Amino acid sequence: MWPKSFDYIRVNSVEEAITQLNKHEDAKLLAGGHSLLPAMKLRLAEPALLVDIAPLGLTQVSDRGHGWSIGAMATHAHIAANANGALAQAAAGIGDQQVRNFGTIGGNIAHADPASDPPAVLVALGAKIYIRGSGGERNVAAEDFFIDLFTTDLLSDEIITSIYIPRKEGHTNAYAKMAHPASRYALVGVAVDICTQEGHCREVRIGVTGATTHAVRASGAEAVLQGAEINDGNIAQACEAIQADIADQLLGDAAYPEDYRQAMAGVFLGRAIRAATA
Amino acid sequence: MQVAITVNGQTYERDVEPRLLLVHFLREVLDLTGTKVGCDTSQCGSCTVHLDGVALKSCTMLAVQADGREVTTIEGLAQNGELHPMQESFWEHHGLQCGFCTPGMIMASTAFLQQNAEPTEAEIRHNLEGNICRCTGYQNIVRAVQAAANGGDG
Structure with missing residues (x-):
């Protein structure tokens, strides 16, 4: 399959990328291309210009002490090997070896596929997305970044430069995923970041992907767990609550309908909580 | 361009x-x-x-x-007329029938062994998730990769 014809340029700086995005209304940034090119081959995307940002680097995963900074062009393979916890876990389960070698986290979240893994984790970890555009630099919380199916807060002349994940002392996290048997995309993915003290939950954030049109926070399930003892009864209650949390944003298909994914969100929340608190 | x-x-x-x-x-x-x-x-x-x-x-x-x-x-992969050990191993362990997936299987496996010289069977299977074979059911492919990792024995 061939994509529709387009123009191609390679840029050497973030400023240059922004200038090109500004100049051409129908331009798209090309990082790893592992979401964009398949979409272009299916003619689901037909940009007139591809701006290849490969020369920008932006691939570092660095420990800043108070948190982690992940370059927007860090590949999933690099993150799987150099980050930890739920983020590394999610990265290691994306697609397959070949896809993880070239797919980037910035491209992944800009594409905002509803079945993508990292968005749920970024929401749970309280990540901030750093963005630059003609209007300067800004950052947005992951939970506000994902807006709808393939839709984010990113403007047409903006580029994601990095993702910041705050270090939270005493917190542990995990990602539990029900992978589609062929594509390995998440039918349901639940990320939990939790801080417990003497068996009780002091703080928790939950992110969901796959079952919903976009990655969302499950605040009802969080409220059930907040302050509660981590036991089978309370976990079961949270698993009920998450199904209500996502009821208005469900996504489904013939093989895995909405109500099935909704039920599975409960099951996989339970697994994520147990993995994070094990 | x-x-x-x-x-x-x-x-x-x-x-x-x-x-x-x-x-x-x-x-x-x-x-x-x-x-x-x-x-x-x-x-x-x-x-x-x-x-x-x-x-x-x-x-x-x-x-x-x-x-x-x-x-x-x-x-x-072959150098001076000599098959690469992974190619030899696919031959030796009958890691193919129709052969269509074989170039991809071999390229994925050789890249993987560069990162992990002594993989377990589970690791080999995980790293071949991105390669589909419609003939053999994977058993002999995994065996071939394992044997190549072990220097041809297996």
């Missing part, structure tokens, strides 16, 4: 359309047809090559993205 791509040690300068996929550059521009097009949707892995030593699905990259970089295809 003018590109210079090194394939199996030789640099080729060609004028290509930006939309030309790397796999078509290899197969149709350079006549290196060992690399296959299977699903053409980044899933089956039969188009797997190495880009700068790393396994890549060449149906999911533009030729222009490979400009200035090094590609190795299945044709580049």
Whole structure:
């Protein structure tokens, strides 16, 4: 399959990328291309210009002490090997070896596929997305970044430069995923970041992907767990609550309908909580 | 657009359309047809090559993205008429029937062994998730990779 014809340029700086995005209304940034090119081959995307940002680097995963900074062009393979916890876990389960070698986290979240893994984790970890555009630099919380199916807060002349994940002392996290048997995309993915003290939950954030049109926070399930003892009864209650949390944003298909994914969100929340608190 | 791509040690300068996929550059521009097009949707892995030593699905990259970089295809594995140990191992352990997925399986496996020289069976299976075979049921493919990792025994 061939994509529709387009123009191609390679840029050497973030400023240059922004200038090109500004100049051409129908331009798209090309990082790893592992979401964009398949979409272009299916003619689901037909940009007139591809701006290849490969020369920008932006691939570092660095420990800043108070948190982690992940370059927007860090590949999933690099993150799987150099980050930890739920983020590394999610990265290691994306697609397959070949896809993880070239797919980037910035491209992944800009594409905002509803079945993508990292968005749920970024929401749970309280990540901030750093963005630059003609209007300067800004950052947005992951939970506000994902807006709808393939839709984010990113403007047409903006580029994601990095993702910041705050270090939270005493917190542990995990990602539990029900992978589609062929594509390995998440039918349901639940990320939990939790801080417990003497068996009780002091703080928790939950992110969901796959079952919903976009990655969302499950605040009802969080409220059930907040302050509660981590036991089978309370976990079961949270698993009920998450199904209500996502009821208005469900996504489904013939093989895995909405109500099935909704039920599975409960099951996989339970697994994520147990993995994070094990 | 003018590109210079090194394939199996030789640099080729060609004028290509930006939309030309790397796999078509290899197969149709350079006549290196060992690399296959299977699903053409980044899933089956039969188009797997190495880009700068790393396994890549060449149906999911533009030729222009490979400009200035090094590609190795299945044709580049044998040296001086001697099959690569992974190729020998696929032969020895009957890791194929029709052979269509084989170039991709071998390229994915050789790249993987570069990172993990002594993989477990589970690790081999995990790392071949991106390669689909419709003949053998994978048992002999996994056996072949395991044997190649063990220096040909197995």
